Amino acid sequence: EVQLVESGGGLVQPGGSLRLSCSASGFTFSSYAMHWVRQAPGKGLEYVSAISSNGGSTYYADSVKGRFTISRDNSKNTLYLQMSSLRAEDTAVYYCVKDTMADYWGQGTLVTVSS
Amino acid sequence: DIVMTQTPLSSPVTLGQPASISCRSSQSLVHSDGNTYLSWLQQRPGQPPRLLIYKISNRFSGVPDRFSGSGAGTDFTLKISRVEAEDVGVYYCMQATQFPPLTFGGGTKVEIK
Numbered sequence: 526e527v528q529l530v531e532s533g534g535g536l537v538q539p540g541g542s543l544r545l546s547c548s549a550s551g552f553t554f555s556s557y558a559m560h561w562v563r564q565a566p567g568k569g570l571e572y573v574s575a576i577s578s579n580g581g582s583t584y585y586a587d588s589v590k591g592r593f594t595i596s597r598d599n600s601k602n603t604l605y606l607q608m609s610s611l612r613a614e615d616t617a618v619y620y621c622v623k624d625t626m627a628d629y630w631g632q633g634t635l636v637t638v639s640s
Numbered sequence: 641d642i643v644m645t646q647t648p649l650s651s652p653v654t655l656g657q658p659a660s661i662s663c664r665s666s667q668s669l670v671h672s673d674g675n676t677y678l679s680w681l682q683q684r685p686g687q688p689p690r691l692l693i694y695k696i697s698n699r700f701s702g703v704p705d706r707f708s709g710s711g712a713g714t715d716f717t718l719k720i721s722r723v724e725a726e727d728v729g730v731y732y733c734m735q736a737t738q739f740p741p742l743t744f745g746g747g748t749k750v751e752i753k
Contacts, residue, residue, distance in 0.1 A: 627736070
């Protein structure tokens with residue numbers, strides 16, 4: 526059974542940092558691109574970042590470029606999102622998503638940026 | 641980036657009646673490999689999104705056959721043949737033809753009258 530479990534969310538002040546993790550199981554993690562998608566409260570889905578299966582290629586939405594860094598550790602079946610210079614508009618549930626097909630989503634982790 | 645536009649924003653439906661959601665892309669979603677990477681996602685209240693349909697009309701594992709997808713090029717439709725209570729939620733179309741990024745429609749809320 527495919528499982529994606531995010532962690533690391535919480536309350537952070539504007540300008541602060543957080544690192545999200547996504548622990549994957551039930552599939553060959555190293556074979557798939559992975560993504561982060563976020564959803565602000567009461568809003569739709571916003572694409573954040575992607576990383577290729579071997580970590581060699583990454584993509585960032587303009588809204589997070591230069592502030593967020595996506596990475597992965599295939600030996601630990603874990604995806605990461607390092608977030609810095611956080612803003613109020615980064616407040617959202619962050620989902621870890623498997624493959625460009627988006628066939629599996631984690632339950633999400635809530636990030637709240639507020640003073 | 642390809643822009644995905646969904647209509648309607650909200651769809652009140654009587655239980656047992658059909659529902660239909662439209663999605664239009666700003667560019668053709670036909671990939672150079674011949675496939676069209678248009679998917680539909682369902683998000684029930686308080687839950688993460690879930691893949692329902694991929695490549696226009698293929699139901700994902702465990703998806704009931706009352707859900708069907710159709711369309712081509714830039715115009716696509718998700719139909720629910722007979723709405724059940726568990727179908728309440730927000731439905732999103734998503735394209736992966738021109739990736740990155742994945743882009744999503746704004747969502748259509750299906751609710752019971």
